[in-house]
Amino acid sequence: MGYPECYARLNCLCPYYSEIAFRNYFNIKQKYLFYKNDNLNIDIFCEAHLINEQKMIAVVFAQMAIESFFNDYAAACLGDNEFYDNFDKLDIIGKFQLITKFILKKTLDKSCEPYNSLKSLIKLRNSYIHNKSEKYKPLNQKYNIEEEPDDIPLEVMYKSELKHYKNILQVAEIAIKAMAEVTKFFDASDEHVSAKFSFFGFVSNPIGLKVKDIQKEIKNFGITYEIQI
Numbered sequence: 001m002g003y004p005e006c007y008a009r010l011n012c013l014c015p016y017y018s019e020i021a022f023r024n025y026f027n028i029k030q031k032y033l034f035y036k037n038d039n040l041n042i043d044i045f046c047e048a049h050l051i052n053e054q055k056m057i058a059v060v061f062a063q064m065a066i067e068s069f070f071n072d073y074a075a076a077c078l079g080d081n082e083f084y085d086n087f088d089k090l091d092i093i094g095k096f097q098l099i100t101k102f103i104l105k106k107t108l109d110k111s112c113e114p115y116n117s118l119k120s121l122i123k124l125r126n127s128y129i130h131n132k133s134e135k136y137k138p139l140n141q142k143y144n145i146e147e148e149p150d151d152i153p154l155e156v157m158y159k160s161e162l163k164h165y166k167n168i169l170q171v172a173e174i175a176i177k178a179m180a181e182v183t184k185f186f187d188a189s190d191e192h193v194s195a196k197f198s199f200f201g202f203v204s205n206p207i208g209l210k211v212k213d214i215q216k217e218i219k220n221f222g223i224t225y226e227i228q229i
């Protein structure tokens with residue numbers, strides 16, 4: 001049992017969700033590299049809110065893309081009625097386990113990919129969807145940016161903000177890595193499904209870049225694909 005060799009399906013939104021996730025991740029990376037190489041550009045302090053927003057979008061839409069892919073794959077293999085009537089309420093890990101055990105006939109290794117990346121992504125997504133606030137605790141250090149901004153050298157503030165940008169980029173990378181690991185797993189497990197097309201085929205040019213630039217970026221996540229845009 002596997003994905004049908006010739007099969008037409010409607011309302012497959014994985015490519016749209018993955019493109020949104022990738023575009024926001026890439027925007028964050030470009031900003032980080034720009035400010036890393038343009039020392040003491042004060043615009044860095046004006047865009048922190050924007051890239052934090054883009055980080056959350058990348059995480060949420062990456063999980064949406066993966067679950068959309070799982071739904072399509074399982075429904076195509078088991079039949080729409082069988083899957084949506086009996087298994088649609090499973091969480092994303094449950095759907096992955098269903099596919100792995102009963103469709104691909106494989107043992108799910110929870111110590112390897114894509115399970116680890118998928119769990120990391122879910123944890124991040126849940127931290128945004130089920131957000132919990134906490135009491136503010138002032139930093140006890142020589143330069144407390146929150147409390148004494150006028151007394152801190154610009155170089156110190158810039159370095160701190162750049163570190164913040166790097167942390168945001170690393171979170172967004174987790175989202176894209178999860179999509180990439182799912183892609184590699186399915187393309188290695190079923191010759192009839194092109195996960196690379198679903199996750200990284202892109203229905204349009206997502207960032208206004210040349211195709212070779214997009215291919216170079218996704219190659220960092222272990223995906224080699226001739227994108228047709």
